[in-house]
Amino acid sequence: MSDNPSKKESFNDSDDTEHLPDGKDISVSSQFDVGESTCDLECFAYGVDHNGEGVCLLVRMGQHRILLDCGLSDISSLVQAVTKSARQGKSPLPADFVLTSHAHPDHARGLLKIHEMYPLLPIYGSEVTSKLLPLNWLEREDKENLQFCQALPLRSRIELKPGLVLELFPAGHLPGAVAILLTYTTPLRTYKLLYTGDFFLSNSRLVEGLRLEELRGLELDVLIIEGSYGTARHPHRRNQENQLAEKINRAIADGYSVLMPSPGLGLGQELLMLLRSHHHFTGRDLDIWVDGTVVTGCDTYLELLPHLPASVQNFARHQPLFWDERVRPRVRKLQPERRAVVGNAPCIVLTDFIVDIKEYCQSGTGPWLILLPEKSNFEVDKEINKNLSRFVQVENYFLAQHSDGPGTTQLIHNLRPQHVIFVHGSPVYLADLTSLDELQNRYHVHSPVPGVLVQLPIGDTFLQPAPPETNYEGELTELGTVVTITLPDAIAADPRWRQFADTGLIEARWQGEELVLRGLSQRELMNQTSDRFVWQDVDCCGTCRHQRGGRCWNQASPLYNFRVTLEGYCPAFEGQTQPKI
Secondary structure (H helix, E strand, O other), rough: OOOHHHHHHOHHHOOEEEEOOOOOOOOOOOOOOOHOOOEEEEEEEEEOOOOOEEEEOOOOOOEEEEOOOOOOOOOHHHHHHHHHHHHOOOOOOOOOHHHHHHHHHHHHHOOHHHHHHHHOOEEEHHHHHHHHHHHHHHHOOOHHHHOOOEEEEEEEEEEEEEOOOEEEEEOOOOOOEEEEEEEEEEOOOEEEEEEEOOOOOOOOOOOOOOOOOOOOOOOOOOEEEOOOOOOOOOOHHHHHHHHHHHHHHHHHHHHOOEEEEEEEHHHHHHHHHHHHHOOOOOOOOEEEEEEOOHHHHHHHHOEEEEEHHHHHHHHHHHOOOEEEEOOOEEEOOOOOOHHOOOHHHEEEEEEEEEHHHHHHOOOOOOOOEEEEEOOOOOOOOOOHHOOOOOOOOEEEEOOOOOOOOOOOHHHHHOOOOEEEEEEOOOHHHHHHHHHOOOHOOOEEOOOOOOOOEOOOEEEEEEEOOOOOOOOOEEEEEEEEOOOEOOOOOOHHOOOOOOOOOOOOOOOEEOOOOOEEEEEOOOOHHHHHHHHHHHOOOOOOOHHHHOOOOOOOOOOOOOOEEOOOOOOOOOOOOOOOOOOOO
């Protein structure tokens, strides 16, 4: 990056820069000691959502202090820092202002507490976010006090302070979600910082993806970016949707009712729109019931229809977006007193994680297929597995809400910042990203932990720390019909090992020239697919290489695409061929 003074031109004299009304910006000092730092850009992490604590970052650009999001359920660390600073006569407020990227709890749940403790602190977000934020506090009766977020327009340059300009760009992921661009101008140069919040490059059913072309050429100094999925590569979004729709379609065809717990805001509405518009379900004589906070989220989306994609608005011109008892499949709100009887006939129920699923899975209803989002923290009650296992199955599905590893690196390479700060994700996933050679060799990469101040020198020499070790060397031995793979015990120090080695069983498959090993979970072994491990020397569907998920996938078999009993047999039987490890 050049330190050319000419870069200071523009925004103070620009005709397209808006100014905030008087009285809406509060000048304060903050936790940073300006006089003790020679760096114009710094970032202090209160929370980076490593383990569900939420995201909350305090950024300093010169004399300006900006709080980016506050997903903390406990804001005591922030309050203590303010109290300590106030005793030194420096900081009556946590920051000059708060900018919120979107309305999900892990980015917003602490905003109400901050507003109540510091009512003079301005909180800004997009117009849609300002209307979705109250859904985080549905238990509050004083609804008027929840309207504290001041709405700012998209794609407009807003002068928050003299020398500091803000611009919001749609980020995908959730209606109203934005990437926040901050431009700070000094007499010597201009600094630019972009905070993505949660972003998604792909279009989903109700949200258009982040547009790379809007952000290219920004000449960024600092990029604060999420790394939720680490370096994982995902199938195309439409493929994910089709796989989920096919899973639900088969369950309904086999007489199952499908229960889908999900977050009340975002994924719940995406799932409902998928069921409304996918070819497996359009025109089908089927009831879709919606319950819990998912209902409230849907009603709020209806109020925001002009902000949704044009394709969604066009859909709503021809039929109701959500609630519809006339067009099949019928979509209805579920009253609590009907939870115990909706499973009498095959149906689909969308609800939130708060509701006790035993209220739906009653004796005399079902059978039930409970579909859970992959990597969710939601656990099915063990009593259901124990007492109702004959007619309740639990499976996971994957429907990405964030960009995968290639999408994350694509955004970084398009923006080419000097510094990249990774937040939001498992520490091991973020370590996978920070250790990528393609990032280590080009950028100053950081992955801070809460309580750590990251200085961001621009144009200075920066020594990149050694990347963490992510590869392990082992030995392979062939003994007759047995293959043994030996790995060092250091691999077990990774938090992911506990899940990988949960049952002591693994599955191996070829991926090109590489052999991929995958740990088998207890849930998989409890499902019907696990029964193939029961019979070792019996020629039956349970040990046939074409049986997956309790169905036959051998086109040469008369049972092709039918559900099979695992002890059954047909002339097209073929035994397992992959090596036993």
